[in-house]
Amino acid sequence: MDITREVLEFLYREAELLDEGRYREWLSLTTEDVLYQVPVRLTRERPPEGGYGGVSERMFHLDEDRTSLEMRVARLETGFAWAEDPPSRLRHFVTNVRVGEPKPTERGEEVEVRSNLLVFRSRWDRPEYTFLSAERRDLLRRENGTWKLARRVVILDQSTLPTHNLSFFL
Amino acid sequence: MGSGKTAKGMERVPRLLRELAEGLEEGLVPAGILNDPEIFELEKERIFSRSWIYLAHASEVPSPGDYVLRYILNNAFIVVRGEDGQVRAFLDMCRHRGMRVCRAEAGNASHFRCPFHGWTYRNDGTLVGVPAEREAFGEGFNKAEWGLVPIPKLAEFDGLIFGNLDPEAPSLEAWLGDARWYLELVTKRSPQGLEVLGPPQRFVVNTDWKLALETFISDSYHTLMTHRSMIELGIAPRDAKYAMYGEQIHIPGKGHGTMVVGGPPGAKLPPFWGYPEEMMERARTSYPTREQWEVARETRIFLITLFPNFSLHNPIRKPDHRYPTPVPMLTFRVWHPLGPGRIEIFSWGMVEKDAPEWFKEKARHSYLRFFGSSGTFEQDDTEIWSHVAQNAGSTLGRRLRFNYQMGQNVAPDPNWPGPGVAYPINFTDENLRNFYRRYLELMLG
Ligand code: FES
Ligand SMILES: [Fe+2]
Numbered sequence: 001m002d003i004t005r006e007v008l009e010f011l012y013r014e015a016e017l018l019d020e021g022r023y024r025e026w027l028s029l030t031t032e033d034v035l036y037q038v039p040v041r042l043t044r045e046r047p048p049e050g051g052y053g054g055v056s057e058r059m060f061h062l063d064e065d066r067t068s069l070e071m072r073v074a075r076l077e078t079g080f081a082w083a084e085d086p087p088s089r090l091r092h093f094v095t096n097v098r099v100g101e102p103k104p105t106e107r108g109e110e111v112e113v114r115s116n117l118l119v120f121r122s123r124w125d126r127p128e129y130t131f132l133s134a135e136r137r138d139l140l141r142r143e144n145g146t147w148k149l150a151r152r153v154v155i156l157d158q159s160t161l162p163t164h165n166l167s168f169f170l
Numbered sequence: 171m172g173s174g175k176t177a178k179g180m181e182r183v184p185r186l187l188r189e190l191a192e193g194l195e196e197g198l199v200p201a202g203i204l205n206d207p208e209i210f211e212l213e214k215e216r217i218f219s220r221s222w223i224y225l226a227h228a229s230e231v232p233s234p235g236d237y238v239l240r241y242i243l244n245n246a247f248i249v250v251r252g253e254d255g256q257v258r259a260f261l262d263m264c265r266h267r268g269m270r271v272c273r274a275e276a277g278n279a280s281h282f283r284c285p286f287h288g289w290t291y292r293n294d295g296t297l298v299g300v301p302a303e304r305e306a307f308g309e310g311f312n313k314a315e316w317g318l319v320p321i322p323k324l325a326e327f328d329g330l331i332f333g334n335l336d337p338e339a340p341s342l343e344a345w346l347g348d349a350r351w352y353l354e355l356v357t358k359r360s361p362q363g364l365e366v367l368g369p370p371q372r373f374v375v376n377t378d379w380k381l382a383l384e385t386f387i388s389d390s391y392h393t394l395m396t397h398r399s400m401i402e403l404g405i406a407p408r409d410a411k412y413a414m415y416g417e418q419i420h421i422p423g424k425g426h427g428t429m430v431v432g433g434p435p436g437a438k439l440p441p442f443w444g445y446p447e448e449m450m451e452r453a454r455t456s457y458p459t460r461e462q463w464e465v466a467r468e469t470r471i472f473l474i475t476l477f478p479n480f481s482l483h484n485p486i487r488k489p490d491h492r493y494p495t496p497v498p499m500l501t502f503r504v505w506h507p508l509g510p511g512r513i514e515i516f517s518w519g520m521v522e523k524d525a526p527e528w529f530k531e532k533a534r535h536s537y538l539r540f541f542g543s544s545g546t547f548e549q550d551d552t553e554i555w556s557h558v559a560q561n562a563g564s565t566l567g568r569r570l571r572f573n574y575q576m577g578q579n580v581a582p583d584p585n586w587p588g589p590g591v592a593y594p595i596n597f598t599d600e601n602l603r604n605f606y607r608r609y610l611e612l613m614l615g
Contacts, residue, residue: 038544040369043275054274059368059519059534061543068490068539071403075546080398083549159275160514161373164552166544 004099007113010140010147015092018169021084023073026169027066031141031150036064038154038170055155061166062154083167086124090168093118094136109142110150117154119170121163133157134170183208187613189571194606197575197599204378205511205563213507216612217478218243220336222345224480224504225249227518228329229365231257235278235293238369240516241506242335247321248272248282249331252294257326259333260295260318271318276369282318291318328357329364332480348589349426352419352474354458355466356484356500360449360522361456364500367519367534371543377555378562379479379505379513380609385551386473386481386503387427388601390414391576396550405491405540409434411597413471417583419592420601425477425608427601428590432468441467444486444496446529449522461587475601477608479505482520489535497529499536511559515552517542574599574606 010029017026030036038061044054064072075081100112114137121130139151154170182202186209189200203209225240226249237250239262246262248271262272269286272279281298283290290299295318303311323334325342327350332342339345346353357363375382385392390413393406400406416431433439442450443466450467457463471485484500500520505513519537521530541548561567577598586592593600 040371042369043273045274045277056369059371060538061371063535063538065490067492068535071405071491071539072546074491075399075403078399078402080402081546081550082396082399083553159372161371161543163373164375164377164556165373165549167549167553 003102003111004097006147007099007111007140008097011094011097011113011115014149015094018092019090021076021087021090023076023169027070027073029149030066030069031143031148032066034064034066034069034149035151036062036069036149036169037152038062038156038166041156041159043159054159061156061161062170081167083165088168089120089122091120092170093120105141107141107150111140113138113140117170119168121168130163132161132163132170136170182206183212187610190606191610191614193571194574194603194610197573197578197603198571199574199606200568201562201570201572202568203562204381205559206568207510210507210510212613214243216615217609218335218507220334220339220612221478222323222325222332222334222339222342222476223478224330224476224502225259225324225333226331227364227366227502227520228257228326228331229523230276230369233278235280236276237272237279237293238276239272239274240333242321242333243507245335246270246272247333248318249333250279250293252292253280254294256294257324257331258295259321259324259331260291261321263319264289265297265316265318289316295320327353330357345424346426346476347424348421349424349428349474349476351462351589352428352430353476355462355469355472356474356482358456358458358462359445359453359466360524361452362523364520365523367521367530367537370516370518372514372516373543374508374512374514375552375556376512377552377559378511379507380605381555381558381562382505382513382515382551383475383479383481383605384602386483387475387605388418388429388596388599390418390429390431390596392551392554396554397547399550400540400547403491405488405546407434407437409437412437414595414597416469416471416596417586417592417594418577418596418598418601419586419588419590420604421590422604423608425605426475427604428474429472429596429601430465430469430588431471431596433470439470439486440496443470443472443484443498445498446526449525449529452524465588475605477605479507481505483541485540487536487540489532490539493532497532497536499533499540501537501541511563515543574602 040056040059042054047053096116098114102111117134119132135155137153140147141150223242231251234253247259249259264284271282271284288301297313297316321333322337393413394410412434420427475481502518504516583592583594
């Protein structure tokens, strides 16, 4: 199959699991050495070298490895994780997918993928909702024939989060 | 809030404050003070325009020209270190016609140039450049009168930088009073002091600033249910009453409060929060008094709230549920009021400057996984606080009185070695009753 098609299928499948709260299955889409980061965004002056800057290298909203992701998932399963119980109604919209050149590495075939993300969140019976907009910078790795998430850096488009917590995955 | 200032609203405020004053010593607090536009208007004037408010840590602006942008109410301040090494804070508002002169949340600048007409200020606030000065304003124009407006008061305690909008305010030292002894348990743990692990996380919660600070000043009682998920996972101690132990201490007349929690009886927890041996050794000689060292050695969970809206939390923790040894975390936060029933949390991860590098990295993880915007403890706190605030703002709900009666029958602990009034249990609302005594004093004054 064409690689772009494979990557799209991976991202859509992943979004489905996140939207439906099937977090154990979602975890199984990540590699053992996965790195999952959401850096703090900052308003900064335009950097002379171009680009937008303002992505903190020191502080994050989430800076996770497989063990801590698993802890977060296990927490949601306790029945006492009030932030997500009742669960938020989430919808992950993944667009503008840009697939890099796949490269063979000693860990397996890897490909960098960038995409745009819009997450809708609604809680309880209030009509208000939250949107989070971001760019995802992913690294996918082929393990035993299937793609897995080996790294994700989520570049949020807001410096101050409009939501009272990040109790879900982006 | 123009439309809210109805005659009805204005009589509601004195009624609510009277209700608070009459009920407080019986442990009754009117829900109506927790999400009300008129109360908030008065808090802006009587509390936030007169109190020492935390702005920044010195380590956020380590070098000349370093600045961060911070807020008291809706006033933006540039907190900047001048070329002379002095930290100052200026209203981020051009003296000419009011444009913001600082275009970033943090950075380094020798000058701030206004994008509107180009007035330029040195980082010590002095106006040094006015385009076409002579042609536009004539020979007699005195730039010295048109520097950036400094914050009325600015002071630093062990790297913690506070500002005050009231030029008549008492000194920061007097404001802190005996809370200093407890702050030093953190700020003087190492001779080098603290540093930020990075910029603050900032996120908005639909709640009242007074609700947010409750769990950081007094309400240990919530841990057994709010944080039950973490107990189930074995991350919080198995003894669900773990936060009950230890001492709850308030500083009378100041509103500040602290919780000093040791290990649950029988629990085998390492001393001194579980900090590495070398940090513990440094602390032994770094603390100003032996009593502070002895209290710190037995501490596992430690919280302080300084009136009105600064808190710190310093618990023993692990970076994740599999990690073999404890790595305590330290967070500073400001419960920044945005409006009635709405706050922004500024949450920082902190660590000792001279901590080993591996420890700094792990302490950052401990902080991120448990507190702040994605923290697995704090997520549940913010969820719950927002519902309480919503209820407190409802037409019927705001007439209820909340129960702050816990621990009213407990006598102070005469043997506690530190200053303030100490109670030998943390399942008490005493610190909140003390907080509201101070609150009333300012709101009525
Ligand atoms: S408003 Fe700044 S120069 Fe005019
Ligand atoms: Fe809590």
